[in-house]
Amino acid sequence: MTIRRYYDDAYCTSFDATLLAVTEVQGQPALVLDATYFYLTSGGQPHDLGTLGGCAVTDVIAQDGQILHVLAAGESAPPLGPVHGVIDWPRRFDHMQQHSGQHLLSQVFVRETGCETVSVHFGAQESTLDLECATLSAAQLARVEQVANDLVAAALPITATLVDEAALATLPLRRPPAVRGQIRIVEIQAFDYSACGGTHVRNTAEIGPIKLLRQERRRGQTRVSFLCGKRAIADYMRKHELLVQAAAHYSTDVEQVPDLMGRAVEQIKAYQRQVEELTTQLLRYEAAELLAAAQPLGDWRVVVRCWDDRPADTLKTLATLLQAAPGTIALLATTAGDKTTLVFARSADVDRHMGNLLRATLQAFGGGGGGRPELAQGGGIPPAQAAAALDHARAGLG
Template sequence: MNNRLYYDDPYLHTFEASVLKWGTEPDGTPYVVLDRTAFYPTGGGQPCDLGELGGIRVIDVVEVDGDIRHRLEAPLPQERQQIAGQIDWPRRFDHMQQHAGQHILSASFVEVLGAETVAFHLGRDYVTIDVRLDELSIQQAEQVEALANRIVLENRPIEARFVTDAELALMPLCKQPTVSENIRVVIIPDFDYNPCGGTHPARTGEVGPIKIIGWERHRGNIRLTFLCGWRALADYSRKHLLLRELTRTLSTGEPELAEQAQRLVAEREQLKAALEEKETQLLEGEAQSLLAQTVPLSDVRLVKAVWAGRSMQQLQQLARLVTAQAADAVCLFAAEGDKLQILFARGEQVALPMNQLLKDTLPLIDGKGGGNPALAQGGGAPILPAEAVLAHACRLLEESIRV
């Protein structure tokens, strides 16, 4: 493992190496293999390092059959035998903070609740662990978080090294290694002994604050989302600005903010209910007005109307109100806008199928729709005026009645 410089010094920013192999992935991405590298490859729940090799951007780093492939944005000239590398240090240190923070948080769960971590994912924005728990209370989460941050503030050393079988046998490991040789253990003395191949800072103080920001049930366990270090501080700053803006907008202090928000939500629901009631009353009045203008068609009363910018939901409500008041009514409604919407409905005494009438009308507007014999709706391009479309439907309706 001597060619993996990130094991010797995770703080190494730059290095020089010899190119051992040039290659191309099946998707055409060029890559090189070096005699030594400071680039950490994706693995163990930790994303890879990014950076540059010889001025060419490294876009991915993976291990394939023991080789660490540095996938490049552009091919590296084969005459370049010696090459200088530079890793993206802010990305590397962020991963060091998050990964070490995960060790500390997972060990805190074991210490406080006897709950082991069964999965870990270090994402671009958030970090998650799956903890073997049926449920987690706010009080329990606070206890675990408090212990984790106490370990951080104590600034304990973090030692990461390869160990012998004899040393391994004496260590109180939090989990068994996934490999049988070259076993590397990350040690926080008297707290956590974790087989791990990732990169970590030298002391817990460098991890910075550890903050649990949420959890949920996931496949029989509890999945926690948390942030460490600079990520946690950025999250705090973002939420503090949001909180300040909310207190200014609502003209209230932070302690009263939740109560004020609840009050506003309650008022909104009351206003919404009152508005819906008034809208229903208006629609009922409009339905009566439409019925007063019906056109007799054999033993059917035809109600035909066109509106601009009306929603399909309003057309449905009007049709239901009309047909509820007049069982012998047939509604032919349309709403003009960017899209022409049409709705056909019938009362209980009418046997004509509205879905068939819609099917025979939609081709005029290259439309799509569906429904049932009592109510059908659809929409299409405003190729023809709505009045012309409804006139066509009316003729089809007359033909059906004569038959």
């Protein structure tokens, strides 16, 4: 059994131990020590990184009571015997801040909202608490965040002790422990008692700022994302910078940004409506010109036109306007963006099937499409053949 020294001292970053054996994990060398300060992934907290005998440790896992320190593939293990270990302290301390912050938050959620934590996850960017309760109000979340940060300022000591089952029964644990026998209890002085094997900061002040990010419903539970310590500070710095940039765009101060953005969005919507109306008006004029220049076909007239720069949507609107005029057939094409789109349309009083005409036309040129008797759309032919396809369709009308 590797002795887990991090239980007693989470702040030790450099240590001497004895390398007892070297094994392998998926082709990578793995070192077994008599004792270690390397934390292994457990209880949701990610493993430590660092070096052993100068070799980079990439993973730390438990196997048959031993702790395996996995080295990068291709690394050669140091010789058996004395070995020096160094823990990646910024990474470890970050995990300690997130983990202690989680214990504190879980207890604050119970006291302020009655919501129990059912599971936790410590991610590389954000950490999450899954709460057994319905969606929380913004006011509840704000209250939890404020109380948690007040407790950070109070610098409550955080200690870990091993207790037996009899002593355990006297403690107000948030959740019953999953293991039996001697249990390690992490206590935030007189505030929270949790069965936990993780590494924790000395007092709540070292957690640093606590920021709740958002909540989301997941399988009947509420997942709250949060940041602690340096992560919260980095998040504040980044978001402050983003707000300052946004304010600079509006030549205003950050307080005005949400209002101005809201107004800008409304203005864009109004402009979009105006553009749509004006575009339709212009297309009406254009449809009238096209009708005036249409080719006669018995009692009907045929509009044949190919553009190289019009969106397919505009073509469809034009076709709709043209088919509103009695006795009209419209054979339209666009090759905008190197993509050919054909739209065929006819008035209600014209006895020709546009869907069939389009299908036959495109088949002749290697494309595909079809549609209803009065309106059809298709493509898939080379842009260079669009005009020829329209001529082919026009000839098909007789």
